[in-house]
Amino acid sequence: MKTYQTNEIKNIALLGSSRSGKTTLIEAMLYESGLLKRRGSVEEKSTASDYFPVEQEYGYSVFTSLFGIE
DSSP: OOOOOGGGOOOOOOOOOTTSSHHHHHHHHHHHTTSOSSOOOTTTTOOSSOOSHHHHHHTSOOSOOOOOOO
């Protein structure tokens, strides 16, 4: 992995109400960056960020997920 200087790093937090598309947005970002070969789906319980059983059961994020995208 490439080494970055502090001034080259951008941290972004996705915040929003339930069903506003946060998980769908991060799936699209991961897919477009090449980190995922296929976009996951909340309905199919196949997203990269909602991998705990409780999140899959409820159909929404319960815990924070961190991702690095170049």
